[in-house]
Amino acid sequence: MNSAPLGIFDSGVGGLTVVRAVQELLPAENILYLGDTARLPYGSKSPETIRQFADEDVRFLISKGVKAVVVACNTATAHALPSLLEKYQIPILGVIEPGVEAALASPNVQRIGIIATRGTIGSHAYQHALALRKTGLIIHGQATPLLVPLIEENWLDHPATRQILKTYLDPLVEKGIDTLMLACTHYPLLIPVLREILPQDVRLVDSATTCAEHLKRELTRLDLLDTSAREGSLELHLTDLSEEFEALARQFLKKSPGRIQRAILGG
């Protein structure tokens, strides 16, 4: 039993989809969330810069006394998780392992499409993790860098969004994928339009839910679960505050984010 907060970070507010899943599965946990909105996006930047930013994010959370860290950002997990695990003693979990587990949970999976930022696709972290666990998979990674801007504009149902999605997805559909991994915390908001565009038998896998389950197992194993009966708190820190980020936070969290604090990273 440990009632110190969980630290969860992302380049922006997309990681709040993970927060929502954690709150549902582990309602007693106190959560301290950091969104690096001043420097977002991470997905188009270089591995070195992403590692530096992720390191500063983790240091901020550790300075606030968290008991474990969830990297709720696919790009940061892809490029920075190994170096973070090497550097820090505290438990640090990413979103890739849980996503890969979820994708492979169905025994019939054979052809997997992955959509993500350019950074995540370019890291080959998903491709590698999948290939390690199951031989003979056919894996197609597709960088989809316009999706985050479209989602942040809330153009979830705009004809241009459909057209852009078709441009990105048609090559994957032609290759006969049976599973599509939504490897970016923003993408779950596109699930309704994805269901319309994709053939019915393509399975969609997003990592927020499985990440929460993975976290529960890990916290249990390490005896770090908060087992109290009261509802946990949520503290939101963003490196840049604006009305747009607040509105987006509400959308990802599906409720009011409460008071948001401005985080100053140590640099």
Add this chain to the structure above:
Amino acid sequence: MNSAPLGIFDSGVGGLTVVRAVQELLPAENILYLGDTARLPYGSKSPETIRQFADEDVRFLISKGVKAVVVACNTATAHALPSLLEKYQIPILGVIEPGVEAALASPNVQRIGIIATRGTIGSHAYQHALALRKTGLIIHGQATPLLVPLIEENWLDHPATRQILKTYLDPLVEKGIDTLMLACTHYPLLIPVLREILPQDVRLVDSATTCAEHLKRELTRLDLLDTSAREGSLELHLTDLSEEFEALARQFLKKSPGRIQRAILGG
């Protein structure tokens, strides 16, 4: 006569459209360019954060010994130029005044549309500068936040780009604009498709060329021109290096950017 370099900065590589115009008009000038690619974009972030970033950018350029600074970023000009002018002794020029001059150069201008980032539109800097210079203008600002991501993807002629442009521009066309200001350094790359979409009599104004002319006048007035006969150098510094940024730099500059250095800002 002063052969110290000119400092030019932008949130990314879009400001190289200004560099190109300066090189054409003032070929002897040495130029030191800073692109804050690690923290781009600025256009969606808050005024406070943009002011802090612009301040760090100017301090970097001053530490390199520049004789004057051009803020080749509309969002940074819109939110940070007044505070920069107050704080620093060195001449600092923005892109808004030159753009406004160019827009008002035609005596018949009456209805002006402005497309720009959310930050630039929200600052009302263009609207204010136009209204100060000419009474009776009808001004329509339109935030167009998806254009920079589309240009950075090089989807200059994709059907989705046309659809998004029509969504943004149809309301301006319906209001009968005679002039459209492209108030972001990325947008000149869209001129061919804009010419197809807009009515023929809508005049397009971009600020890169007029910014260079404005700079020439100011350097002459302050006796800071480099009047030597040799061709000036260009030194590129980016806070994040990647192949994508190099490719984009080549596109904006219309030639090889040479060796790019990684800039570490003082913070």
